[in-house]
Amino acid sequence: MAGTTGTTGAGGATGAADGRERPIVIVGASLGGAKAAEALREAGYRGGIVLVGEEHERPYERPPLSKGYLLGKESREKIYVHPPQWYAEHDVTLRLGTAVAAIDPAGHTITLADDGRVEYAKLLLTTGSVPRRLPVPGADQDGVLYLRQVEDSDRIKAALRPGARIAVIGAGWIGLEVAAAARTAGAEVTVLEAMELPLLRVLGREVAQVFADLHRDHGVDLRFGVQVSELTGTDGTVSGVRLGDGTEVAADAVVIGIGISPATGLAEAAGLEVDNGIKTDRQLRTSDPDVYAAGDVANAFHPLFARHIRVEHWANALNQPQTAARAMLGQPDAVYDRVPYFFTDAEWTPRHPNEPVASRDKLSMEYLGYVEPDGYDRVVFRGDVKANEFVAFWLSGGRVLAGMNMNIWDVTDPIRELIVSKRVVDADRLADPNVPLGEV
């Protein structure tokens, strides 16, 4: 786009120098950005909305990329946030394949990578996050794969052939979900993790062990406490992973899931306050009163925890934009105080053909709450851990900070209530499945 854009606005939009109303501009056309556009319209905003995204696909959701879509069980059409016509029908100007290069908060203008400029009344940053790169020799070879975008999922899908040797670096969410999909696809999988257990920072030792056992039971060669020193290869194609102790793990493809970094570059360059993400208040307003942030990139003040937290999960990118949209429209009661929530799913092939999938071969999990790695003093299990049907609670001083239900359903409401009420509970009653959670 050449020149400067302003579109007709109402309900919060302010006029540009030439008298036209400036739009609300959203940078980052993924789940967070698309949900923000939807929320603005639902809140009755009739002014201009410009949604700018670097990717060429219209906004889509990422969870299927490591699950159903990766396995070919879920169609491409299912991943999108809205049907293609939704944007025109809701008068949302969608600018795909367009990177935003700079923000000028004083001039209320963003500059696009092609030098075009767009003025804004309010700006929402939903720039998300980017995978951390593995800083070792050989990491730029063919067959070294990351997973963030739909094209990445397509590349990994092509590598998950029966009998293929897949090395996964990092036993976090990406690593474990890809490992499960790879096993289902019939590949041989080795997972290489730097810490002594998977998901250790999020789940702690007690529950991390459950995940380790589950994946080992399903044929994954899990190796902990390893240091990856090099990715080996021939003629520019990866052939294995060399570890610090000299061991080499042969691989036809290497999938790397070693965490993400919030995409804060634009915000930092614009002088916004950035500290583990873009810092916002409880209304998701950044250090500039006309700029907001939501989703993976936002380190938002959370009233329940009385501190800033940054949540890298789907539900946060789904729900925070509603608050940001209402706050941008000047609604003072727009405060983001939802209890953080996330889920994961995996399903392995039943051990006996024609048998239904048993709980040992299935991982359907929901997690509510927020716990720092050293922030709890006790884990209470309720149910049958060996059968993989249980709820785990993380407690501090007798109060429930988080709860995770594994292959058990319809318990998120009472778990949320336990967390929000902050009341001291009796751990024996919490562990007893005969005591309804609402009566603990």
Ligand SMILES: Cc1cc2nc3c(=O)[nH]c(=O)nc-3n(C[C@H](O)[C@H](O)[C@H](O)COP(=O)(O)OP(=O)(O)OC[C@H]3O[C@@H](n4cnc5c(N)ncnc54)[C@H](O)[C@@H]3O)c2cc1C
């Ligand atoms: C494979 C995978 C599986 C996942 N599964 C789960 C799950 O099962 N459960 C769960 O709770 N969470 C899951 N997540 C996490 C969840 O998908 C993220 O939390 C969510 O995508 C965050 O959404 P977002 O809109 O904040 O950011 P993102 O999805 O990262 O989107 C940000 C967008 O902004 C664009 N952008 C960035 N900078 C610019 C710029 N300068 N100009 C223009 N555009 C820009 C990017 O290209 C991108 O399209 C998964 C993530 C991945 C990658």
Ligand SMILES: NC(=O)c1ccc[n+]([C@@H]2O[C@H](COP(=O)([O-])OP(=O)(O)OC[C@H]3O[C@@H](n4cnc5c(N)ncnc54)[C@H](O)[C@@H]3O)[C@@H](O)[C@H]2O)c1
């Ligand atoms: N179900 C879900 O909620 C879900 C699913 C997929 C992805 N995601 C999100 O996607 C993002 C990326 O996921 P991820 O799995 O990459 O990150 P993660 O932070 O969940 O896990 C990264 C893992 O890599 C390990 N690691 C780091 N450096 C390493 C190294 N050099 N060698 C070996 N191991 C190393 C860490 O110890 C950690 O266990 C996260 O924001 C995550 O929340 C969420």
